[in-house]
Amino acid sequence: MTDQNRLRDSDRKVRVHLSAFDRTKFLILFAAVYLVLVWAALSDNPLLSFSDGLIQISKSRWWLFLLFGIEIVRQLHFALSEILAPYHGFWQRYFSSADKLIHKISDWNRYRLSRVIKGALLVVLLAVVLGAIYKETPVKALFLAPKALWSALPTLGQLAFAVVFILIQFFAMFWFLSRGGIDTYFPDDIRTRFSDVWGQDHVLARIRENLMFLESPETIEEHGGYVPGGILLWGPPGTGKTLMAESMAGETGKPFVFVDPGAFNNMFFGVGVLKVKSLFRKLRKLALRYGGVVVFFDEADSLGNRGIAVGGTSAGRMTISQSAAYGTNCHGGEYLSENTKSLLFRESFVANSAMGAGGGGMGTLQALLTELSGLKKPRGFFNRVVRRTLGMRPKNPPKYRILVVMATNMPEALDEALLRPGRIDRMYRVGYPSKAGRIRTYEGYLAKVSHSLTSEEIDKLATITPYATGATIKDTINEALIMAIRNGRTSITWTDVIKAKQLKDLGPAEDVEYIERERHAVAVHEACHGVMAYLVRAHMSIDLATIEKGSDYLGMVASIPPDDQFTRWRTEYEADILVSLASLAGERMFFAGDNSSGVSGDLESATTIASFMEGHWGMGSTISSHASNRRNEVGAPGGNKGKDESAANPRIALADRIENNLTTLLSRAEEILKENRSKVLSLAHALEIYKTISGEDVTAVMTGSHGPLVDGSPYQKAENIALIENYHQAALAAHQEHQKPRVEIPRFHADNA
């Protein structure tokens, strides 16, 4: 009956059936001894027949048959107990008192006692067999056996040497292969301290806490807790994770073991596992000797995973301009917000690549998982083998205080099992530094060079570089110094820093001169983005606008968030789409319905955002999530998957809804640009004249104020607007006729200043 529980021993009426092996094991043993004795007799006398040998041994070793008989009686007793409940009950009552007596001895002592009895039995049987072989009394034969072993030692030694020699070759090879990739630093080897890490104070505070527990574990263990044994530092590249680990090494009074990212990569199966085991053997040794140890796995994503991707958040600053989402068109989506760029990048990544399990592979990760929180088996040869052989209980393993720190910028590439509490107890995001952190970092790096930046300028610099990391700040300051040296100075100025920032953000300009009509087309394209961004996007500020051709863009309008914001709204995404679609709307409007292929990247961005709005974020006309629909294979609302087209269905397919939304937004963009036609042409004019202008200059053009580079007042005069319009018409004619514009670009008085 499958629904019945297995009976408890106390509920059984009869004895549990013995397996065939248990029923016969002693009989088999006695039979084996008997046959060995017969074999010995047959070898002693060449005339002895097998049957006579059996008889001879049965007479001379009668006690063996006595044991045989006892065992048979015992098995008969068991067999009857298995079928006759009264019989079993009788003996149960009889033996219960004996059982109680036996169970007064502890399990461990009973185990040892049984081992002694079994060992003694084995020695007795061995003595009997040896006695038959040596034709001596069993006791004497037992003492003759070591003599025979002694005489065989030279041969055994030769064999052992051959075996050891072969094994040594393997061991030596694997030993050499399992070296390297692991560096150990002892206290005071490293001078970096927490004070050298800027802008990550909240993470440092937590790490300090971990180190404090490592230094004095009793503060938490006395209260029933345990020392957190693992930290994961994750975040975008260059945010100071490794520096943080280095400062930990400098701050702690414990040894610090640094594991290279490629330490577990290997050519042969099993070497990675050996390396892991060797690493943890070393860690345990150091932990015992110094009372604790810190181990740091840099670029922990190299450890790989076993194919299970966790839902990590990729918030890194992507090199969008190189992503498949944008191709080599226009401005590389720099006008989009950081989150939107991240989203687009991720979509493009998922669409164009297959996630694989990388890492050391071949059991390395599993070995690491086991070592991090596997069975805490007793350690040491003496403890495990000698004590056990002597019948002593092995000592419990000591508490190894090992703090594991991992750093990665790809947390989604880590194995899920690696991140569970007990292995990695704490996960800290080492994100972009706060503004205060950026100011501190700028100040830190600027203090190392000669500069003329005021504290207000440093504050401004920190404001316009919201995603700057320690690494990028260091690089920008260094680039600014190079520019200063190139200009014959040794002190950095504000201009040097801004130019260095532009160089790092946009890459070096290619110094390509557009032909006039193309220059105008690019300027109008970027001006449409710029005007639209200025008018509709409150959540982003324009950082700069340029029509200088870069390696993979013709022009660019780059934006930055004015403040830290963690939620995004429908109106903001609509504004993003309007900025994207402004190029198409503008080109069609200003070039008599014509448009370039340069809008492809913009359309891709707009479509992707619109798709997410409609299908995922509840910002469209339907509520259900496309992600969920797709996962559950239920189809999108209005999808008509295999349904009757004639059925009354008020909803339309997802793609149609996205297209409708984009069409609506395109119309809005056209209206806005039509209303601001003069502003677009003015901004395009400024771009054609100055090539690259800052966000303040864009504002100057739009409001008629003075920007750092551009004086916006001429763009407020109707006659100047007429001149610009005239120039545009000439450029349009030139565009249609593929000729040079008949009118020169107008230059205003203020421009010559």
Next chain:
Amino acid sequence: MFRKLVAIFLLGTSILGLTACSQSKIYAGDKKAGVYFTVPNGWQNVSQKQLHDLQATSKSATTQTRLQAVMYESAYSPNHITANDVLSLNAPSSVIAYARVRGLTGDEMNAVSYNWLRDLVFPVTTWINAPVTSSAFELLDDLEVVQSGGRGVETIFKATGSDGISQTIDQTAIVSTDRSAIYVLLIRARTDYYEKNSALISKLAHSFTVKGIQ
């Protein structure tokens, strides 16, 4: 379950039966001396000690020297016999099988030959080469014997002793491979007994196995 009980019962019965059986023959011989032979069940044994004690009473120096070199000797007969019956060479009432292993002296080692082996107890070669064959002696067979422990001859002949009774003697004499020891099985039977039990005596003679001194 019933079948298991029956199986256990049958196993126990067969084991008890095995212990109740007796061997099909007597396995005689000595492992150290490296000599083995079998005699039928029920034959009486004259032990090495009995034989030794009798020979020890001899005044002959040669006998004493050889006695010192004896490694194994034993005798069997279907009838009750004494050591004197074994060593007297008078015709037995039925048959006597006497085995002996003895070390050889240096001179004997040098003198060893097949004829020397044939003449070990009786002057067989002299009788064979006599100008007129005595009616008291008749050679029945003469075979070379090669075994792993040595080689020699088996000589079967009839002879009439001083008591006037004809006996048939099957003598196997083997010298060890290194010529250090001699293995002898001397089967003496009254001729009429031999003729009636020649197969049994032949089986006994052919069971004589020499492996050499261990």
